[in-house]
Amino acid sequence: MDFNDSPEEATYRAKARAWLEAHARRRTDGGARGMAVADGSNLGEAKAWQALKADAGYAGITIQAPxxxxxxxxxxxxxxxxxxxxxxxxxxxEIGLGMAIPTVIAHGSDAHRDRYVRKALRGEEIWCQLFSEPAGGSDLAALRTKGVRDGDDWLVTGQKVWTSGAHYADYGILLVRTDPSRPKHKGLTMFIVDMKAPGVEVRPIRTMAGSAEFNEVFFDNVRIPDSDRLGEAGNGWNVAISTLMTERMQAGMGFGFVSAHDVLRLARRYGQDDALITQRVADFWINDQALKLLSYRAQTSLSQGGFPGPEQAVNKAIEAAQGQQAAYFCMDLLGAEGALAAAEVGEHWAGVETSWMWASAMRIAGGSDEILRNIIAERVLGLPGDPRPDRNTPFNELKH
Amino acid sequence: MNFDFSDEQKMFADQVRRSLADTCTMKEVRTVLESSTGLSRATWKALAELGVLGAAVPEERGGAGLGALELCAAAYEIGYALAPVPFVASTGVCAEALRRYGNDSQQEKWLPLLAEGSAIGTHALSSGGSTLRMEGGRISGRARLVPYGVQADLALMQADSAGGTVLILVPLNGAGVTRKSLMTLDPTRPLADLTFEGVAAEILPTGNEDAVATLVDGAAILLAFEQVGAAQRALEMAREYALQRTAFGFPIGTYQAIKHKLADMFIKIETARVHAYWGAWALSVDAPDLPLAAAGAHLSASDALRFAAQENVQTHGGIGFTWESDCQFFYRRAQADSLAFGPSQRWRERIVGALSAQAA
Incomplete structure (x- = not known):
């Protein structure tokens, strides 16, 4: 048991660190860097940085050469x-290179790989992922956006929702129902869609935090050439599963919610020090530290050539829920003033307010707390799946 | 990065598991629970024969010369079997104290006996309320809540002396020792009050003011492995029942009310497991973070086992509350172990103290 890099890993780390030192400024705030969703306000800067990374070999690190x-x-x-x-x-x-491009590589043709991958890695083209719908979030296979064959093309009509970055994305991977006469998981097909194609309309969703990172995307007879299909027609569910599996590789990203250290610092700042604070800070720290240790465990598995399994669901289940509880506790420290916005309290309070708001989102996004528990129960512990009376019925015979 | 036990350590643990599956069945646990013996001699003997009790004892003292990681890997299996044995008290505290701080003659006398299981060690480091006074090589006074105090042959305790507080070794089988067995919530975790009247004792030359804290940290980490092992067993028991018991036309494990309960057990167990692993590492290298790692391991493992034990009863429904169900073993053990090293708040204070020091 040790926490050291292997010699090869240490060499890689030293090289990466030296390159970063030469090209970026070290952070001084110390915390995690936040959620992998962006409103697009930093697009120019992001593109320049991505090109720099690509030239140095740090974009798409796990993506196969060439x-x-x-x-x-x-x-x-x-x-x-x-x-x-x-x-x-x-x-x-993060979403394009972490989920969409690996899917294009795994299920696309050589022509797709040649056309899209390099530009995506260099940041010249941004990708989004179009899976969730008003009719299907946790029950993704209930989606209704339909694709109808029209000569060499498909005509796609319907609506997606919660699409991060759709308002600045150039392409997306799109899951569509192409055969409603088959059961829900069987009649789906995955496509590459040009987000600038006629008939695609992106409307921002204003979240309860007041910001607009996510979108609704409407498709009105959008023409997609059959050559932009990823995998066989009707095999879209398996393609989507492989996309969602790559999400697990993002292990240990962290949301940057208030930590036990933050809670303790704020308590001290407000002159509070009692048994309750000791109890809660210690319990928050136990989870913070467990998340760090769980990432070591995933890293060990990767280091030995393994692949993190469904047990990874534990991480987000702990982290998102704790963000909410830690924020509540901080606000409680202020008493009646805890009702004030960070804009009123001061800059040191921004993290508390962000955690309070966004923990709510993160308990839902990327597998809700409930879906995570289903994954643990069914795929780790081997308990039966939920009753799914709609599973084998042709989709167009289901009641909607 | 290798945050895992080695293949050899896993093989060692696997041997322990297979042996305990034969010797320490749930029936054996029940026999101890329903008797006043306090421990399973057959299980203790099996562990001695496997080399578990002497795993960390040097070879020249009758042990295997391995280390903390082997003890931790074995502790998990001991917990998984709910083995009613004084592993933490005897091997984790008493033998470790001798190995770390004992002089040659102390080691020579006691380590081989502890390693072969023919002597049982215990301690009074965690109970508080002990009032022992040492004068002219003899002690008098009382030690409260000594684990396996009736069954043990040797105790490690603290006593006041003219030169300050000393760590002492006291054989318990001679004259002047009175032992009073106490009724415990978990009869497989016996406690006793010991009274001493002019009993010969030897000072353990620690030369280290953190000696007691280090021993308690190590013991808490070993106990955490036992707790995580027991919690894992409770989860498996609940899972098995959830697959077999049918209600409203399906196995109850089909319903999210049960599935999510079991998933919550898993989340707490994995939280405790990684903390225990970190503790094992800290113990194996005497890391500066050992006190913090011990606190994390002890608190998270206590939480995991309590939760797994209580929700195992809940998953079983009414049958889980009967005397004949094995659910009670876990419920009792969880409570006993969570208090084995003092109140949880003291461990939390230690975490916050460490965080404050880091921030300063």
């Missing part, structure tokens, strides 16, 4: 750990 750097998952983890300590743009490319 498209990407052809590195190992552990190298990607090491780079992410190092980059997290620097002041660099974050959030524009």
């Amino acid at each position: 498209y990407g750097a052809g590195g190992t998952p552990i190298e990607a983890v090491i780079y992410r750990q190092e980059e997290g300590q620097f002041e660099v743009p974050f959030g524009v490319y």
Whole structure:
């Protein structure tokens, strides 16, 4: 048992750190760097940084050569750990390069790989992921956006929702129902869609935090050539599952919610020190530390050539819920003044307010707390799936 | 990065598991629970024969010369079997104290006996309320809540002396020792009050004012492995029942009310497991973070086992509350172990103290 890099890993880390030192400024705030969603306000800066990374071989580290750097998952983890300590743009490319492009590589043709991957890695083209719908979030396979074959093309009509970055994305991977006469999981197909194509309309969603990172995307007879299909028609569910599996590789990203250290610092700042604070701070720290240790465990598995399994669901289940509880506790420290906005309290309070708001979102996004528990129960513990009476019925015979 | 036990350590643990599956069945646990023996001699003997009790004892003292990681890996299996044995008190505290701080003659006398299981060690480091006074090599006074105090042959305790507080070794089988067995919530975790009247004792030359704290940290980490092992067993028991018991036309494990309960057990167990692993590492290298790691391991493991034990009863429904159900073993053990090293708030204070020091 040890926490040291192997010699190869240490060399890689030193090289990455030296490159970052040469090209970016080290952060001084110390915390995690926040959620991998961006409103797009830093687009120019993000694009410039991405091009720099691509030239140095730090974009798409695990993506196979000649498209990407052809590195190992552990190298990607090491780079992410190092980059997290620097002041660099974050959030524009995480979904595209973490989920969409691996899907294009795995299920697309050589022509797709040649056309899209390099530009995406260089940041010249931004990708989004169009899966969730008003009719299907947790029950993704209930989606209704329909694709109808029309000669060499497909005509797509319907609506997606919660699409991060759709308002600045150039392309997306799009899951569509192409055969409603088959059961819900069987009649789906995955496509590459040009977000600037006629009939695509992006409308921002204003979140309860007041910001607009997510969108609704409407498709009105959008023409997609059959050559932009990813995988066989009717095999879209399996393609989507492989996309969602790559999400697990993003292990240990962290949301940057208030930590036990933050809670303790704020308590001291407000002159509070009692048994309740001791109790809550210690319990928050136990979870903070567990998340760090769980990421070591995932890193160990990657380091030994393994792949983190469904047990990774534990991480987000702990982290998002704790963000909410820690924020409540901080606000309670202020008593009646806890009702004030950070804009009123001061800059030191921004993290508390962000955690309070965004923990709510993160308990839902990327697998809700409830879906995570289903994953643990069914895929780790081997308990039966939920009753799914709609599973084998043709989709167009289901009641909607 | 290798945050895992080695293949050899895993093989060692696997041997322990297979042996305990034979010797320490739930029936054996029940026999101890329903008797006043306090421990399973057969299980203790099996652990001695496997080399578990002497794993960290040097070879020249009758042990295997391995280390803390082997003890931790074995502790998990001991907990998984709910083995009613004084592993933490005897091997984790008493033998470790001798190994770390004992002089040659003390080591020579006691370590081989502890390693082969023919002597049982215990301690009074965690109970508080002890009032022992040492004068002219003899002690008098009382030690409260000594684990396995009736069953043990040797105790590690603290006593006041003219030269200050000393760590002492006291054989318990001679004259002048009175032992009073106490009724415990978990009869497989016996406690006793010991009274001493002019009993010969030897000072353990620690030369280290953190000696007691280090021993308690190490013991708390070993106990955490036992707790995580027991919690894992409770989860498996609940899972098995949830697959087999049918209600409203389906196995109850089909329903989210049960599935999510079991997932919550898993989340707490994995939280405790990684803390215990970190503790094992800290113990194996005597890391400066050992006090923090011990606190994290002890608190998270206590939480995990309590939760797993209580929700195992809940998953079983009414049958889980009967005497004949094995659910009670976990429920009792969880409560006993969570208090084995003092109140949880003291451990939390230690975490916050460490965080404050880091921030300063």
